[in-house]
Amino acid sequence: MxxxxxxxxxxxxxxxxxxxxxxxxxxxxxxxxxPWGTIxxxxxxxxxxxxxxxxxxxxxxxxxxxxxxxxxxxxxxGGYTTFSAFSLQTFDLLRSGAxxxxxxxxxxxxxLCIGAVWLGHIVAAYFNDQATQIAQIEIEEEA
Numbered sequence: 001m002x003x004x005x006x007x008x009x010x011x012x013x014x015x016x017x018x019x020x021x022x023x024x025x026x027x028x029x030x031x032x033x034x035p036w037g038t039i040x041x042x043x044x045x046x047x048x049x050x051x052x053x054x055x056x057x058x059x060x061x062x063x064x065x066x067x068x069x070x071x072x073x074x075x076x077x078g079g080y081t082t083f084s085a086f087s088l089q090t091f092d093l094l095r096s097g098a099x100x101x102x103x104x105x106x107x108x109x110x111x112l113c114i115g116a117v118w119l120g121h122i123v124a125a126y127f128n129d130q131a132t133q134i135a136q137i138e139i140e141e142e143a
Contacts, residue, residue, distance in 0.1 A: 008067045012075020016045075020080045034105055035089040038082050039112065045081035046113040049073055050120025053134035060128040066137070073140045 020041050027037030052072045056064035064072075086109055093102035117134075125131045134140075 005067050005070060008071040009075040009078075012071040012077075013079035014075075016076040016079025016081075019076075020082055024082075024085075034101060034108075035086070038085050038089060039105070039109055041080060041082050042086060042109055043112045043116045045077050047116035047120040048080075049077045050117035050134060051124045052120075053124075053136075053140065054121045054131050055124035055128050057128065057131055057133055057136055060131055062128060069136075069140060073135075 023041050023044075024037035027040055030036040049072075052064075052069070055062050056069055056072075058066075086105075090102050090105050093099075093105060121134055
């Protein structure tokens with residue numbers, strides 16, 4: 001692990017966190033029944049990691065250096081996606097007795113996020129010789 005790798009992951013994390021905050025702030029008016037800002041961030045983050053992971057594979061048509069992949073997949077997506085906020089908001093819904101909304105939040109978020117990774121992968125595979133791989137090293141799956 002080099003200093004440049006650590007710097008790229010840190011920079012990506014900072015930018016991802018800023019993007020998450022801005023999107024959550026803009027989505028506040030929608031958050032009356034469900035935490036839509038968190039759902040939007042999680043779904044778009046999942047689509048991004050599926051797309052970049054597939055599109056930029058080494059040996060593919062659009063390769064990126066491992067530092068750039070880590071910048072996006074671990075740093076940017078790791079700082080951007082908000083599973084901890086999702087969990088806190090779901091717990092709050094449960095605590096307030098909104099069991100139906102909590103279930104919708106959990107099922108909707110999981111299904112939409114897995115679907116978004118799949119969609120990002122399918123779109124990128126189209127541009128990358130029908131690649132079937134997304135992560136090429138184990139640390140990329142830790143985002």
